[in-house]
Amino acid sequence: MSKPPLWLDEPDAPRTRPALTxxxxxxxxxxxxxxxxxxxxxxxxxxxxxxxxxxxxxxxxxxxxxxxxxxxADHVYGRFTVATGQGWRPALRELGDSGWQSVQRHPWFARLAFARPPLGPNALALYEAALAELDPLDLPASTRMGFVNTVLGHVLGSGLALLEEQSMRRRTGVESESELSDAATPYLARIAADGKHPHFSRWAADPRRHDAAPQDFETILEWLLDGLDTLAHPTPRA
Missing domain, CATH: 1.10.10.60 (Homeodomain-like)
Structure with missing residues (x-):
């Protein structure tokens, strides 16, 4: 069977992909x-x-x-937010909470943030917004930046811990806390039998040791803000 005339055969549309940017x-x-x-x-x-x-x-x-x-890294910094017009404490609390949400979505960011200088446009805007909320305290420059970096340090340190835990679980194939506990049981028994670490062994033998800890990210953040408040409003010495 002969082919139809060429002008009756529509060619396929060329394959295209979005321009690289x-x-x-x-x-x-x-x-x-x-x-x-x-x-x-x-x-x-x-x-x-x-x-x-x-x-x-x-x-x-x-x-x-x-x-x-x-x-x-700067893309993720753009997800951090700072409350404005409510005082330094709400500003830094939102900085911590929004940062932790971002780090949980992108745990690798914590490693990059420690390795690369925070000089991108989003990072600079973040520092500018946080420092502006601290201006009314009239603190020294190093103290103002210390306030911001105390909160960011909590965010990034928590992010690194999360990143390493994820990497460990993927590497070892241990997915749940019960699997991790089962894997450690023989070694904990040897430590208990050795008798050199009685307080640790007493903790390890307590069936309630896996109960929820008294602190989470938000609680520790509040503890940090409480500590910073002693610098923001120092008590005069008698």
Whole structure:
């Protein structure tokens, strides 16, 4: 059977993909990092995700791997918020709470935040907003920044702990607390039999040791704010 005339055969539409942009590269990198227990990604894997033949093509948009890390970190800083017009304590409480929510979504951010300087536009806007709420206290410059970094330190330290726990669980295949407890039982029995750590062994043998701890992120944040309040409103010495 002869083929129909060429002009009656409509060609398929050409395959196209969205143009590569800095924003698209960063969004893809964040999505990849979220999928990994340790948050580590490679430029080659990122290029494959974006359908780019060579990882070198990505450097046009991010400069370097460090540049990509800066962009990824600053993107997450943009999710932090600071309450305004309510005083320093609500401002820093919201900074802590919004930061913790962001770190739980992107645990790898905590590692990047310690490794890269917070000088991107979102990070600078965050510091500016927080420091502005501290201005009425008329504290020294180092103390004002210390207030902000105390809260951010709690956020990032908690994020690192979460990141390492996720990585450990993925690496060992231990998913639940009961599995972790079962794996540790033989070693805890040896410690108890040795008799050198009676107080620790007494804790390990207590069936209520896995009850909810008296503190969580928000409680510790309040403790930190209580401590900072002693600097904001020092009690005169007698």
């Amino acid at each position: 800095r924003e698209r590269v960063v969004e893809a990198a964040i999505a990849l990092a979220d999928e990994e227990a340790d948050g580590q990604i490679t430029m080659r894997t990122l290029a494959e995700r974006l359908g780019v033949r060579s990882p070198m093509a990505l450097y046009r948009y991010v400069g370097s791997k460090d540049g990509l890390a800066d962009l990824m």
